[in-house]
Amino acid sequence: MAAIPAAQCLYDDEEEMLAALRELVEDDDDQGLAEDFRALRSVAVPLENAGALSPEFWDWVDSVELIALRAAEILAREAADIQRALSLLSRRPGPEDEAFVAALRRQAVSTAARRADAEGFAATTRRIREKELRRMAAAEHLVHPATTGFLGYIAGETDASLARGEAPDADELALAPQVEDAAAPAQRGGVRGEAARPGEENLVAALERQAATADAARATVAAFTASVRRYRAAGSSLPPAAQPGHAWRITIYVVIQFLHH
Secondary structure, three states: OOOOOOOHHHHHEEEHHHHHHHHHHOOOOHHHHHHHHHHHHHHHHHHHHHOOOHHHHHHHHHHHHHHHHHHOOOOHHHHHHHHHHHHHOOOOOOOHHHHHHHHHHHHHHHHHHHHHHHHHHHHHHHHHHHHHHEEEEEOOOOOOOOOOHHHHHHHHHHHHHHHHHOOOOHHHHHHHHHHHHHHHHHOOOOOOOOOOOOOOOOHHHHHHHHHHHHHHHHHHHHHHHOOOOOOHHHHOOOOOOOOOOOHHHHHHHHHHHHHHH
């Protein structure tokens, strides 16, 4: 098979790029992208002045920053392609390309604006994330030091009551899901590892210490939640104990308050 000349490959690549750019200017969906960034900023800006982020907002900030950075990269390549196309078209002037050239120049302005939107939004989310990381690193503790021992004790007592053949009554079963709901944030939350930047080694070391504590607490919370679920399941498989479980209901209240504070 005869080799395709390099010049022909280059020509084909250029024509493919021009075709893609023609489709881009015809679609003209920049307005929708601009509206998307405005909507994202409306959520992010209040978070800059917020206190501690919830696990849900932390995950949101973390994910949309990556999306914005990816969008900025795509828009940067798009801007480079537009400039390359304008250079190519300037070397083959013709009335048939005049409208396309004008559209590309408008697109260049729009692409630059959207790239600035993406980079600006990524910078906003980065500030929010770094502020939260510094808050976590400076905190005395992200997870109450007594959490592991307290929940471990309650889980053991819960399983011990099941071993004695005791089962929750209807009121206890109704309260048990509240314990799971209260424990859920502790299982979702945590510290994300951050690559050390120059001068930030102490910050990263503090975050790693917090992460180790949080991981241990989450493991305890997971074990505690499992014991609660076993207790709930026993409500349908064992006869209720002779005495109402008032102590366990009080324990549920204490656990919920403990986890919320």
